[in-house]
Amino acid sequence: MQETASMHVIQRTRAIYNQLSEKEKLIADYMMKDPQRILHSTINQIADDLTIADATVFRFCKRLGFKGYQAMKIALASELVNPIKDIHETITEEDSEYDITQKVFKANMNALEQSKELQDKQIMKSVVDVISNARSISFFGSGGSGIVAMDGQHKFIRTGIPSHAYSESHLQVMAASQMSSSDVAILISHSGSNKDIMDVVDVVQQRGVTTIAITNLAKSTLAKRVDYCLYTTAQETEYRSEALASRIAELTIIDALYVNYCMKNQAQSKEAIKKMREAISLKRM
Numbered sequence: 001m002q003e004t005a006s007m008h009v010i011q012r013t014r015a016i017y018n019q020l021s022e023k024e025k026l027i028a029d030y031m032m033k034d035p036q037r038i039l040h041s042t043i044n045q046i047a048d049d050l051t052i053a054d055a056t057v058f059r060f061c062k063r064l065g066f067k068g069y070q071a072m073k074i075a076l077a078s079e080l081v082n083p084i085k086d087i088h089e090t091i092t093e094e095d096s097e098y099d100i101t102q103k104v105f106k107a108n109m110n111a112l113e114q115s116k117e118l119q120d121k122q123i124m125k126s127v128v129d130v131i132s133n134a135r136s137i138s139f140f141g142s143g144g145s146g147i148v149a150m151d152g153q154h155k156f157i158r159t160g161i162p163s164h165a166y167s168e169s170h171l172q173v174m175a176a177s178q179m180s181s182s183d184v185a186i187l188i189s190h191s192g193s194n195k196d197i198m199d200v201v202d203v204v205q206q207r208g209v210t211t212i213a214i215t216n217l218a219k220s221t222l223a224k225r226v227d228y229c230l231y232t233t234a235q236e237t238e239y240r241s242e243a244l245a246s247r248i249a250e251l252t253i254i255d256a257l258y259v260n261y262c263m264k265n266q267a268q269s270k271e272a273i274k275k276m277r278e279a280i281s282l283k284r285m
Helices: 009-015 022-033 035-039 043-050 054-063 069-081 097-118 121-132 144-156 169-177 195-206 221-225 242-264 266-281
Strands: 137-141 163-166 184-189 210-215 228-231
Touching: 009 022, 009 069, 009 097, 022 035, 022 043, 022 054, 035 069, 043 054, 054 069, 097 242, 121 210, 121 228, 121 242, 137 144, 137 169, 137 195, 144 163, 144 184, 144 242, 163 169, 169 195, 184 195, 195 210, 195 221, 210 221, 210 242, 221 228, 242 266
Parallel strands: 137 163, 137 184, 184 210, 210 228
Antiparallel strands: none
């Protein structure tokens, strides 16, 4: 992750919260409660206030992608002075169709940009490694997330690895019950608290299945339960829920996983794509 003043410090902290140690969470809570206090404190003062070592504060800054405490303060100061602009400009009755279209595009572009900043280099590598060694991949999602799950199957069926997508609650748990420790379950839920998806987690974990979540909220039940978590972020407005905007980021994460898999398994993927194209050619007039 590049260290820039535009990095969203608080947003990033929320996204990786569950990955922090208990002492690092103390720093995170401290900063999110009163970020201005961070700006006016030295690393020693923060450590003294929280009764922790200076090194713990330093490690926390590194976890966020900064070289040290001062670099994090600079980014945080920029964020507080120039707060993240509401990515969804207010849509008014005076807006033309073109204006509304522009605002929707801007919303999606910002959702992608902000979600990109949340991706963790090591977690992405681990997820790609897990998928590359899987016997099969099953995507689970309900409602709008079910559409994203179908896209996941549509992508990965091109790789030659058996891929499935389930959006109906009964089929989800039935399929989950047939999975094994050689399989991977990718669970998609914007809220991270969907009961149907949590039922799937219960079943696949009993079967020893590796679990990967794509979700928006770092503190959600889903994020706490799975082996790996990939985060998205978006903001909500009167006419468009954050779940709709984050769907673009969810689809992009799946695209990234697909391309990574193909690059890691080039021979297999090229052969699978060749067979697929030959089969699809039968549909052309």
